[in-house]
Amino acid sequence: MRPRALIPILYILFLLLPIYWLVAMSFKTTNEILGGFSLFPQEWTFASYRTIFTDPTWYWGYINSIIYVSLNTVISLLAALPAAYAFSRFRFLGDKHLFFWLLTNRMAPAAVFALPFFQLYSAVGLFDTHLAVALAHCLFNIPLAVWILEGFMSGVPKELDETAYVDGYSFPRFFIRIFVPTIKAGIGVAAFFCFMFSWVELLLAKTLTAVEAKPIAAVMTRTASSAGYELGLLAAAGVLTIIPGAIVIWFVRNYIAKGFALGRV
Amino acid sequence: MKTENQRGWLFVLPVLILVAFNALVPLMTVVNYSVQETFGDNLFFWHGVGWFEDVLRSDRFHAALGRQALFTFTILLIEVPLGVAIALAMPRKGFWVSVCLVLMALPLLIPWNVVGAMWNIFTLPDIGLLGYFMNHVLGIDYNMTQSPLAAWVTIIVMDVWHWTSLVVLLAYAGLISIPEAYYQAAKIDGASNWAVFRYIQLPKMKRVLTIAVLLRFMDSFNIYTEPFVLTGGGPGNSTTLLSIDLVKVALGQFDLGIAAAMSLIYFAFTLLVSWLFYTIMTRNEQ
Numbered sequence: 001m002r003p004r005a006l007i008p009i010l011y012i013l014f015l016l017l018p019i020y021w022l023v024a025m026s027f028k029t030t031n032e033i034l035g036g037f038s039l040f041p042q043e044w045t046f047a048s049y050r051t052i053f054t055d056p057t058w059y060w061g062y063i064n065s066i067i068y069v070s071l072n073t074v075i076s077l078l079a080a081l082p083a084a085y086a087f088s089r090f091r092f093l094g095d096k097h098l099f100f101w102l103l104t105n106r107m108a109p110a111a112v113f114a115l116p117f118f119q120l121y122s123a124v125g126l127f128d129t130h131l132a133v134a135l136a137h138c139l140f141n142i143p144l145a146v147w148i149l150e151g152f153m154s155g156v157p158k159e160l161d162e163t164a165y166v167d168g169y170s171f172p173r174f175f176i177r178i179f180v181p182t183i184k185a186g187i188g189v190a191a192f193f194c195f196m197f198s199w200v201e202l203l204l205a206k207t208l209t210a211v212e213a214k215p216i217a218a219v220m221t222r223t224a225s226s227a228g229y230e231l232g233l234l235a236a237a238g239v240l241t242i243i244p245g246a247i248v249i250w251f252v253r254n255y256i257a258k259g260f261a262l263g264r265v
Numbered sequence: 266m267k268t269e270n271q272r273g274w275l276f277v278l279p280v281l282i283l284v285a286f287n288a289l290v291p292l293m294t295v296v297n298y299s300v301q302e303t304f305g306d307n308l309f310f311w312h313g314v315g316w317f318e319d320v321l322r323s324d325r326f327h328a329a330l331g332r333q334a335l336f337t338f339t340i341l342l343i344e345v346p347l348g349v350a351i352a353l354a355m356p357r358k359g360f361w362v363s364v365c366l367v368l369m370a371l372p373l374l375i376p377w378n379v380v381g382a383m384w385n386i387f388t389l390p391d392i393g394l395l396g397y398f399m400n401h402v403l404g405i406d407y408n409m410t411q412s413p414l415a416a417w418v419t420i421i422v423m424d425v426w427h428w429t430s431l432v433v434l435l436a437y438a439g440l441i442s443i444p445e446a447y448y449q450a451a452k453i454d455g456a457s458n459w460a461v462f463r464y465i466q467l468p469k470m471k472r473v474l475t476i477a478v479l480l481r482f483m484d485s486f487n488i489y490t491e492p493f494v495l496t497g498g499g500p501g502n503s504t505t506l507l508s509i510d511l512v513k514v515a516l517g518q519f520d521l522g523i524a525a526a527m528s529l530i531y532f533a534f535t536l537l538v539s540w541l542f543y544t545i546m547t548r549n550e551q
Contacts (some may be wrong), residue, residue, distance in 0.1 A: 007354035012368050015426065018387040019371070021394045025386055037397045079283055082276040092273035102280070105288050106480075107535045109487040109528065111508040115515060116291030139287040142280055200376045202490050217376045231386060238379040245374025246367075253363045253370075 019242070025235035033231050048236035061216035062240065064130065065199065068213065071134035073194040076141040077187065084149035085175070089158070102143040113139075114207045121208055132208045133215070137198045144197065145190040152186025185255055192252045199245060216241060298525035316526035326527065328502070329510040330534075336506055337485045340424045344481060345474070347425070348432025352440055353466070355433075366437075369430040381494025384423045409496060413503035420492045420504055427491065428481060435477040439470035475546040479539055486535050507531055 025033060026048055027041040052058040086092070087099060117136055118127070126132040160182065164174040180187070202217040209215060220237050302312040320326050356362055372380070390396040390408050399407035409416045443465065451461050489508035492498070498505035498513070505513070511531065515524035 004354045005356070007351055008356075008365055008369075011351050011429075012365070015368065015372055015430070017394065018383050018426065021387050022383045033392060037392055037401075039394075075283070079279040083280040086273035086276035089267060090270040090273035090276075091267045092269070092271050095273060098277065098281075102284060104536060104539075105284060107483045107487075107539060108288070108292075108532055109489070109508050109511070109535075111487070111489045111512050111515075111528075113291045113295075114512075115521075116294035117287075119294060120290050135283070136287060138283045142284055146280060196374055199374065202376060202378050217378050220382070221378060234382055235386060238375075238382055241376050241379050242371070242374070246371060249367050249370045249374060253367050 022235050022238050025231060026239050028232055030230065030232055045232075048232045049240075051233060052236055052240065057219060058216075058237070061214060061219035064209075064213050065205075065215040065217070066244065068130040068133040068137075068205070068215070069195055069198045071130055072137045072141060072198045073191050075134055076138055076145045076194045077191060079138070080142055080145035080149055080190065081180070081187075082175075084146045084153055085179070087146065087150045088153035089161070099146075102146060105143050106140050108139075110201070110203045114203055117204060118207050127208065128210045128212045130213045133205045133213060134198075136204045136208055137201060140201075141194045141197055144193055148190045148193060149183070149186055152183045152189070156182055188252050189255045192248060192255070195248055196245070295525045295528050298521045299529055300522075302522055312522060316522040317530065320523060320526045320530060325510070326530075329505060329507050332503075332505065333486065333507040336421070336424075336488075337482060339421055340428070340485050341478065341481055343421070343425050344429045344432050345478060348429050348477070349436045349470070349474070351429070351433045352436035353462070355437060357441065366434070369433055371430075372427050373430055375427075377490035378494050380423065380427055381491045384419065384426075384491075384495050388419055410500055413500055416496045416500060416504050420495060423491060423495065424485065424488070428484070431480065432474075432477045435473040436470055439473035440466060443469045471546070475543070479543060482542070483535060483539060486538075 024039075024041055027044050027046070028038075029043055029045045029047070032038060032042055087095060121127045121132045121136070126135070156179075160178070161174065164178055169178070202215070205215045206218045206221070209218065216237065220234060299316055300312055300314070301309040302315075355365055375383070385393075387393050388396045388407075388409060390400055396407060399405045406412070407415050409419055447465050448461070451465060456464075487508055488506060489512065492504055492506060493509055493512075496504045498509045511524060511527055514520050514527065
């Protein structure tokens with residue numbers, strides 16, 4: 001093994017340490033956690049996990065999060081696909097300005113928009129629905145999806161479109177049957193990033209929900225403050241939020257490195 | 266070559282409607298608050314640019330902006346070189362690439378409040394792994410709730426932990442796009458490792474690194490959840506970054522006018538810096 005292989009290994013160890021500690025905490029009893037320091041759980045307990053899987057407030061938190069994240073990914077991709085096609089194939093009035101304006105929406109601090117978002121979604125009667133969070137997350141996910149997809153689409157030669165028209169394909173049929181399968185790697189990458197940014201965002205998700213669509217992150221904050229010092233429970237809930245992300249990474253591992261690189265700014 | 270086609274607007278329409286709904290309505294609400302004064306009962310009075318003058322003159326805003334600039338500058342200075350170094354040392358092909366990528370991407374997919382909570386548990390003075398190690402093994406007095414220095418070091422290390430992988434992924438994507446022939450040519454010319462980095466790898470990574478710096482600048486400048494969960498802005502005001510201060514003003518004291526004026530100045534500042542950086546970095550292209 002070459003000595004420079006040490007750098008990634010050390011870095012990965014640094015990344016895993018806090019995660020290990022979270023996992024270790026989730027298997028300890030409250031007494032053991034507060035009683036002192038121990039590197040491994042001395043007395044393994046699954047009590048924290050049992051609480052989460054049997055209490056509806058807890059497991060509905062996960063279901064709610066998964067619902068709005070999936071909904072957001074679908075909406076973002078459906079809207080971004082034709083737009084990205086237009087940016088990669090056509091020149092139209094104001095296209096460059098529009099593209100830059102879309103990207104500026106990533107720069108607005110979410111903390112700024114929390115209150116106006118609450119008022120806007122209350123006014124249109126969507127407050128406390130999964131749709132509200134899914135639509136609100138479009139603010140930063142659609143620009144990102146357009147950006148990534150445009151990069152992938154620009155890599156497909158225009159001859160593909162022309163050949164299809166010569167063969168008598170109509171535009172919608174060409175787009176769905178030929179074009180979409182050609183850039184499916186790009187769609188995978190865009191879906192990954194939409195999932196990621198919607199899954200990790202908390203401020204807007206918390207602001208726009210109360211009971212019915214409450215995300216897991218909000219359930220955790222409430223527990224952290226009301227149930228006192230139940231660190232084991234908090235740790236177990238944290239561990240469970242890492243799992244969906246880890247599954248998604250495993251599926252797109254061959255594409256993530258390419259995702260940002262192919263887009264243009 | 267792109268064709269001139271105004272039908273493009275039709276294709277862009279759904280995106281335009283969705284983003285405009287989410288961006289313009291809240292932005293106009295904020296603009297609205299920023300020029301009005303209220304005394305309760307939903308009665309609003311025209312206040313002109315008064316709030317903007319107040320914010321620009323307030324010491325509190327200057328202090329928060331200063332802390333924010335220091336934070337963003339420090340994490341960029343650590344994360345970008347570190348990310349490039351790790352990407353350079355990573356294997357180029359084989360099984361270990363997947364393992365590295367999956368493990369490195371893990372912090373990016375953890376909800377931000379969980380990141381804060383995880384680091385809180387990790388650094389608790391007597392029962393956290395890092396806290397215990399610092400206090401009882403190294404004998405350094407380390408307690409975030411008392412020492413501003415400890416709080417600062419911790420939020421910076423947490424951000425490095427959370428986001429360096431994004432720089433690694435981007436830099437790595439730039440590196441694997443370099444054709445093997447470039448390296449062979451450099452070998453024939455007897456180029457040193459430094460020359461290969463300076464004249465082949467760095468120029469090829471320029472575009473992805475521009476994206477990395479822009480994303481890290483925008484996101485770190487807007488950071489809220491992680492430091493809020495970890496330190497709550499304390500001890501005192503020592504880690505009250507801009508977003509945390511903004512939320513304190515808007516929701517804690519309910520000074521909507523000042524909060525709105527602050528947001529707009531904040532937004533304009535982010536926009537200006539991003540635009541300047543982007544223009545300078547892409548000046549020599551085409």
